[in-house]
Amino acid sequence: MRRDTFLKSIAALTAAGALPLPSWAAANLKMMIPANPGGGWDTTGRALGKALQDAGVASSVSYDNKGGAAGALGLAQFVNASKGDPNALMVMGAVMLGGIITGKPPVSVTQATPLARLTTEYNVFVLPASSPFKTMKDVVEQLKKDPGSVKWGGGSRGSTEHIAAAMIAKEVGADPAKINYVPFRGGGEATAAILGGNVTVGGSGYSEFQQYIESGKMRAIAVTSPARLKGIDVPTLKEQGINVEIGNWRGVYGAPGITPEQAKTLVDMIVKATKSKAWAEALEKNGWTPALMTGKEFADFVDRDFAQLRATMVKAGMV
Template structure:
């Protein structure tokens, strides 16, 4: 279903009916955000927490940010400290899979309990406003002349913007192993580096850069979606002759050791929030594409994504 069609249908449901709750509300929900404040996981977790409270599904939400290692540090703390707790959720996504592949942390995502995929957000590549480069064509020309001279700034190693940069290099005939990628622990750090001109080109979810693009402090040059984002006049990589499409999906997991009944209650709770006004507003304002997937289908999707990312990263010399 198209993003705009989904949002309209959900808004109609909210307007016409109350929110049936099949999950028992958790008195106090703990939300582990395995990244520093200011990034996509942070905004996703806080938007979800607000919507859960707004819908009356939880009475309060306690957020904890624990950044580093593409989410692996927060994952380890979550797995070790929250075992058996049915009132805890971990924000995760494609970036975490890439980090696990490159970093090989001592804990595995398979130790936690899958709940739901929430959204997909496509990346945008930007230049600092005062960059001598004007567009993606200029970036590619410089990349071909001297791959190391183009500093790509973004999230942790293995993030979707890192993978996208490697895919761009391969697509234009540059050895992806030679790209100069500068990872940052959170969206705030990456933004500061771009605004300060410390990297050549920056990449992240569109919502993270939207205010800087609107103010003219960043110049958007391409998005990684298969078609232009709604209301965003930025060309896709495919429009520019670069056959690269990649989305940054995000979801939530529960701790290990919860019962099947508790897993179902959490899944029902997260599913119900998709009919809440606050969540629908967050999807729209952040340009997130709704991508709800639960149960075995979500678990299988994560396995498939892990295999796909690993194959791309191996071919690109990232592993």
């Protein structure tokens, strides 16, 4: 039998139910997004869901947004309601680790199953277009005079932009314990506060503010990367004499209590998804840097990053 005829026969038998589908082909996945709509975790979770379907490894993906406490509320729901569920996923990242360090919630990410790191993104600090300040130097001068008069807006307490703000204060000689940080439950809330002039300076991933920067509604004054981001004409903190660099990675976990085989199946599905056209388009659109890491390597990375973040936060006076 010719190869093409054989493949057509296999496809026909599968469609007719004579052959079993691969275990993942009919997967109806549930994605916990421990943040409100409009932020980085929300964008990441929905982009991953689309990529899983585009790669043909999931037939459907449903989403559950549960914002608050740097992801701790969503984490608690995920840990308590998804035990042993091989079709449950949760988006998480550096922000959740920071929130656990500062908030000390009754649940921990160690109760869930580490699967994969997906991306890295650096933060950008912005001013509303109506701000009397024009540069990071202006913000720093005011910060030195009166740390509490500068309202920093961003993600939950312990987020990378919160840590960066404390690091900036310490670096320029202001008391990091006196910074006025206003946490928001999601990117949408933070964006509204910045556009409304309710905070002095806002921080988040560049993709969340991009349309407002390009339209002139926000003025980008610094990025937290080691060098300027590709195609983005915004100076780094370092080139402005502020020795601060911090990145924000995002990843995905499985439910507590799943078997190693089930975890491997999910990892394989995620790896296939990251090779899809939909994922490539999401990386390009959002300016994400691919940073795939899976399994034990990822679990070890999370342990190291938790320790490093805690040390940084202690040094910055946040813990």
